[in-house]
């Protein structure tokens with residue numbers, strides 16, 4: 001139960017590098033199941049979720065070897081088809097094995113991951129899409145069980161451009177008989193990255209980056225080597241940190257073209273945003289101006305940036321309104337910010353933030369990845385010391401967060417809390 005101890009006041013300055021995207025690499029690892037043999041992924045972040053996903057694949061009979069920013073996955077002729085609860089509940093992304101397993105093995109048994117701190121996280125679109133492709137899907141004893149001797153291509157319309165449902169249906173339809181059209185599909189850069197890898201494996205996919213994906217199923221796919229797209233959420237986190245601390249940070253590896261909305265909002269807040277060869281620079285020399293936000297699927301403003309920008313607005317000049325349209329309960333983080341002296345009111349999908357000159361350090365708790373990072377950033381601009389507990393959430397998505405912050409001039413350290421003796 002590690003925690004981060006943050007002393008406020010430092011101005012971040014220097015260069016930080018960003019590695020591959022958590023929200024892509026986890027699906028690329030699942031996609032490896034679609035082909036017998038060894039797939040090698042590069043630009044793999046050293047984060048907890050990759051370790052857990054590796055364990056999910058090992059339990060399915062794969063040989064998984066981590067190297068320096070790489071992971072090699074050797075898939076047997078017939079992998080197992082059951083992903084068990086104790087792993088799935090640790091990372092929701094493991095639901096991404098559902099599509100590949102039913103397509104490759106004709107059967108998939110995946111534990112229902114359940115909801116988490118940000119929402120109910122339904123799977124109805126995954127299920128409805130697989131049923132459209134000819135699978136029978138039942139939910140029993142806490143498991144989703146999908147069966148299909150061979151999936152058959154069909155037209156699927158998603159009620160909402162769900163990232164997870166788009167990915168599962170993309171991977172399932174790659175080995176289906178005939179053509180699948182996924183309409184109202186998600187368009188995130190991580191979806192494009194998955195499409196590119198599947199194409200390299202031999203899949204026929206059209207409409208990359210659009211809301212209509214067309215997949216011509218093939219008999220078999222082959223393993224590949226693939227370089228993971230950079231993590232735009234991590235890159236954006238460093239940009240927000242630069243603005244909150246009135247610093248000057250160069251983010252190497254981040255792609256500004258994947259961050260148009262958040263970088264535009266930072267410019268509106270008063271920051272200098274400069275695209276560079278292989279990255280971008282963000283600098284701020286005054287108190288930021290509050291900015292209004294509405295979260296939407298890509299290319300809209302990503303919900304994963306919401307906690308970070310909400311934190312920014314708590315110390316900005318003026319009042320702002322934030323509207324959360326993607327996850328119905330992504331406000332748990334607000335109570336922790338209020339502990340730091342922030343003035344935030346929420347009502348349904350909306351939060352109203354009145355910016356304050358300064359927050360005051362206090363003990364707080366991370367409830368999810370982005371909220372955790374947001375609390376550390378708030379601690380960087382709070383008076384005194386902020387202790388952020390349950391930072392395993394941050395380790396799930398941020399590689400070397402403390403080390404990189406310290407290299408930029410922050411005063412932060414990781415403390416491993418002594419395990420309390422069992423009082424029985």
Ligand code: EPZ
Pocket residue numbers: 022023024026092093119120121122123124125126127160161162163164165302303304326327328369370397
């Ligand atoms: C992915 O989650 C990301 N996670 C999330 O990042 C990200 O916030 C989200 O996409 C939106 O961009 C990973 O890629 C591992 P969705 P996912 O399916 O796939 C509802 C982070 O911090 N829905 O697009 O679960 C759902 O409840 C994480 O890195 C259904 O109702 O997101 C949500 O309200 C947090 N039924 C909305 O749609 C379904 O069948 C969007 O979910 C599917 C989704």
